Amino acid sequence: MSAGNILVFVSPAVAVLIALLGFRRSNKADRLAAFFRLHEQYLKPEVRSGRKILHHAFSGDSPTGYSGMSAEERSAAAYTLAMMNSIAIACSAKYVDRAMVEQSMGRSFASAIAAARPFIDELERQRGVRPYGYAERLAATMRAPDRPATRDGRGYQGSGG
Numbered sequence: 001m002s003a004g005n006i007l008v009f010v011s012p013a014v015a016v017l018i019a020l021l022g023f024r025r026s027n028k029a030d031r032l033a034a035f036f037r038l039h040e041q042y043l044k045p046e047v048r049s050g051r052k053i054l055h056h057a058f059s060g061d062s063p064t065g066y067s068g069m070s071a072e073e074r075s076a077a078a079y080t081l082a083m084m085n086s087i088a089i090a091c092s093a094k095y096v097d098r099a100m101v102e103q104s105m106g107r108s109f110a111s112a113i114a115a116a117r118p119f120i121d122e123l124e125r126q127r128g129v130r131p132y133g134y135a136e137r138l139a140a141t142m143r144a145p146d147r148p149a150t151r152d153g154r155g156y157q158g159s160g161g
């Protein structure tokens with residue numbers, strides 16, 4: 001076989017390999033950029049405020065419950081949960097790296113969803129459909145007892161947020 005024939009067979013394979021490597025690199029960059037956009041949204045004051053409202057209303061020292069929340073507090077809590085559900089959907093669709101979400105906001109995410117459970121229960125009772133299912137499923141995996149230990153051996157913690 002001549003060098004020209006070898007080149008005819010090898011060059012398309014090399015081109016495909018280069019294209020795949022380039023796509024993989026851009027895909028990772030796109031996923032990282034998407035993660036940073038979602039993380040920025042998660043840290044916005046209105047979302048942080050909503051998490052604080054949920055904790056105060058349902059798991060604080062003197063919980064007020066759903067009926068003790070003002071319409072503004074209910075709206076803030078619902079907005080926060082919708083944002084968290086969007087993050088979970090992005091994880092489910094593999095649009096963002098789930099491990100990065102778990103490590104950067106895992107504990108905060110899981111505890112906010114745990115605190116919000118009575119709020120979500122009440123919305124389900126009112127609407128007849130359970131909202132924020134993706135967020136609940138993601139939070140459940142973040143709380144799972146079989147999560148890998150951190151480097152210091154304390155068990156999975158996440159970093160909060």
